[in-house]
Amino acid sequence: MAAIEILDLEKSYSVGFWRKRPKLALRPLRLTIEEGEVFGFLGPNGAGKTTTLKLLMGLVFPTAGSARILGLDMHDPRVKSEIGFLPEQPYFYDHLSARELLNYYGQLSGVPAKERSARVEKMLGRVGLTDSAGVQLRKFSKGMLQRVGLAQAILHDPKLVFLDEPMSGLDPSGRREVRDLIQQLRNEGKTVFFSTHILSDAEALCDRVAVIHQGELRGVGSVAELTSQTQGKIEIIFYSQRIPAGLTNLGAHARISGDMVNAVLPEEQQDAALEILRSEHLKLISLVPLRNSLEEYYIQKLQPTEGRVQEERKGVAV
Amino acid sequence: MNSRIGFVAFNTFREAVRDRVLYNLIAFALMLSGAAILVGEISIDIERLVVVNLGLTAVSLFGVVIAIFIGIGLVSKEIDKRTLYTVLSRPVRRWEFVVGKFFGLTGTLVVNTFFMALGVFLALLYVAHRFQKMDFWVLVALYFIVLQFFIVCSLALFFSTFSTPLMSAVFTFALFVIGSLAEDLRGFARVTQGVAGWIATGIAYVVPNFSALNIIGAVAHGDPVAGRLILYSTIYALLYSAIAISGAVLVFQHRNLK
Numbered sequence: 001m002a003a004i005e006i007l008d009l010e011k012s013y014s015v016g017f018w019r020k021r022p023k024l025a026l027r028p029l030r031l032t033i034e035e036g037e038v039f040g041f042l043g044p045n046g047a048g049k050t051t052t053l054k055l056l057m058g059l060v061f062p063t064a065g066s067a068r069i070l071g072l073d074m075h076d077p078r079v080k081s082e083i084g085f086l087p088e089q090p091y092f093y094d095h096l097s098a099r100e101l102l103n104y105y106g107q108l109s110g111v112p113a114k115e116r117s118a119r120v121e122k123m124l125g126r127v128g129l130t131d132s133a134g135v136q137l138r139k140f141s142k143g144m145l146q147r148v149g150l151a152q153a154i155l156h157d158p159k160l161v162f163l164d165e166p167m168s169g170l171d172p173s174g175r176r177e178v179r180d181l182i183q184q185l186r187n188e189g190k191t192v193f194f195s196t197h198i199l200s201d202a203e204a205l206c207d208r209v210a211v212i213h214q215g216e217l218r219g220v221g222s223v224a225e226l227t228s229q230t231q232g233k234i235e236i237i238f239y240s241q242r243i244p245a246g247l248t249n250l251g252a253h254a255r256i257s258g259d260m261v262n263a264v265l266p267e268e269q270q271d272a273a274l275e276i277l278r279s280e281h282l283k284l285i286s287l288v289p290l291r292n293s294l295e296e297y298y299i300q301k302l303q304p305t306e307g308r309v310q311e312e313r314k315g316v317a318v
Numbered sequence: 319m320n321s322r323i324g325f326v327a328f329n330t331f332r333e334a335v336r337d338r339v340l341y342n343l344i345a346f347a348l349m350l351s352g353a354a355i356l357v358g359e360i361s362i363d364i365e366r367l368v369v370v371n372l373g374l375t376a377v378s379l380f381g382v383v384i385a386i387f388i389g390i391g392l393v394s395k396e397i398d399k400r401t402l403y404t405v406l407s408r409p410v411r412r413w414e415f416v417v418g419k420f421f422g423l424t425g426t427l428v429v430n431t432f433f434m435a436l437g438v439f440l441a442l443l444y445v446a447h448r449f450q451k452m453d454f455w456v457l458v459a460l461y462f463i464v465l466q467f468f469i470v471c472s473l474a475l476f477f478s479t480f481s482t483p484l485m486s487a488v489f490t491f492a493l494f495v496i497g498s499l500a501e502d503l504r505g506f507a508r509v510t511q512g513v514a515g516w517i518a519t520g521i522a523y524v525v526p527n528f529s530a531l532n533i534i535g536a537v538a539h540g541d542p543v544a545g546r547l548i549l550y551s552t553i554y555a556l557l558y559s560a561i562a563i564s565g566a567v568l569v570f571q572h573r574n575l576k
Contacts, residue, residue, distance in 0.1 A: 085407035
């Protein structure tokens with residue numbers, strides 16, 4: 001069963017004071033996320049990632065379309081018991097301590113009173129906040145608030161977790177901890193849908209990614225497939241303080257870096273390139289085929305399509 | 319009561335208490351006791367009248383200010399601070415959130431009123447040296463003040479669902495002032511003819527009738543309060559609050575939380 005089925009979900013807002021006109025925040029979006037998947041929702045700021053998450057959470061209402069979450073209509077109240085949500089740059093009741101806040105959310109999520117206290121302590125431990133559990137949240141740093149946010153999202157053991165920019169505002173060790181947590185959630189069989197614009201995180205964690213830009217879905221793909229495709233080029237690194245003339249003739253783009261040369265050339269020239277190195281007695285350090293990176297895929301998907309260029313010329317508000 | 323409403327209400331109450339609102343009231347009670355001592359020294363035979371009038375009016379005004387001050391931010395602050403996102407992404411329905419907020423605020427005000435009433439009764443005891451039978455009606459007047467708070471809270475909550483805190487405060491306070499003059503407005507409507515009469519009648523019956531819920535003057539003079547008035551006033555206040563909360567729910571139910 002699909003964990004999330006987004007069926008032509010669309011959102012536009014009215015802008016302007018006197019003459020109201022619609023501003024499209026999300027073009028009809030059709031997307032399916034399978035159970036147990038870690039799915040990355042990529043896009044630059046203002047692309048429509050948060051709007052999509054807010055639509056799925058029922059915080060804003062769609063202009064058109066619908067979605068099914070865990071087999072139920074997204075507005076079905078039963079859905080909310082099975083999902084967890086971390087908003088972007090979360091704010092919490094700062095008059096509460098982390099322990100009180102988690103207890104409150106546990107109450108609202110229907111965690112039985114008998115289990116609640118133990119569950120709260122376990123979550124505090126899991127996000128490394130046991131020592132600060134009694135401190136009011138107004139004294140917490142941004143990174144600590146993010147941890148509280150993660151704890152509240154998984155407190156009630158949801159099947160599906162939505163995370164909006166979970167690494168934002170975290171230092172490198174904090175980011176690593178969040179990555180580990182998402183990895184643990186995957187191992188526990190949970191479905192994770194997270195939005196980010198940090199591509200290295202998405203590449204390290206996601207089974208599949210979607211790229212969204214200007215409210216429009218630009219592409220969906222498996223990270224493994226995307227990064228396993230070669231570009232038809234190889235990269236050769238060898239010791240030398242000059243670029244052999246033969247390599248340039250083979251169409252290589254080469255540069256000298258210290259006492260090494262780094263050259264990129266077409267795959268079919270591999271044998272000829274190696275022959276040149278051998279004949280000039282140059283020591284090879286490495287030879288690797290160049291693979292596509294998620295970054296390349298992302299950048300490629302952000303390029304305007306022909307239809308979009310025409311629309312932008314016509315001045316369609318997005 | 320639905321348990322989620324109770325949880326939201328308790329959190330609202332806890333937030334208000336930690337906002338140090340209650341501590342102001344302790345100061346108020348002390349000030350009132352001081353005023354009672356002063357009044358006892360400068361008035362002859364009407365000490366009780368002055369203390370009841372002064373005390374209950376202060377309880378009412380102070381409570382209304384607190385109700386407006388907290389009520390106007392109940393929903394809008396949660397939207398601005400985005401604390402609502404993590405609440406509404408749980409199995410909490412929007413109407414439960416609104417109703418929980420209402421009960422949290424009214425609960426806070428009931429506790430506040432209790433402490434303020436203690437101040438009034440201490441002042442009464444100081445000037446009269448003992449309690450009298452007619453002091454019971456002071457309790458009834460306090461009950462009427464709480465009914466007023468219910469209406470003010472529901473109005474502040476209603477405006478809070480679609481307006482900024484400042485505008486919500488202006489609307490709620492304006493309605494409190496107009497409502498406190500509702501009997502005069504009704505009298506004016508009775509003697510006005512034509513369209514103006516229709517408009518005046520409409521306004522007089524739409525605005526909350528706070529003047530009917532103000533029995534401080536009568537109680538200060540030791541007049542008893544009819545059981546029927548208590549019943550009708552209770553029904554009126556509860557009905558008016560329920561309508562205002564229903565309006566708040568209706569607005570909030572369809573609001574996009576940008």
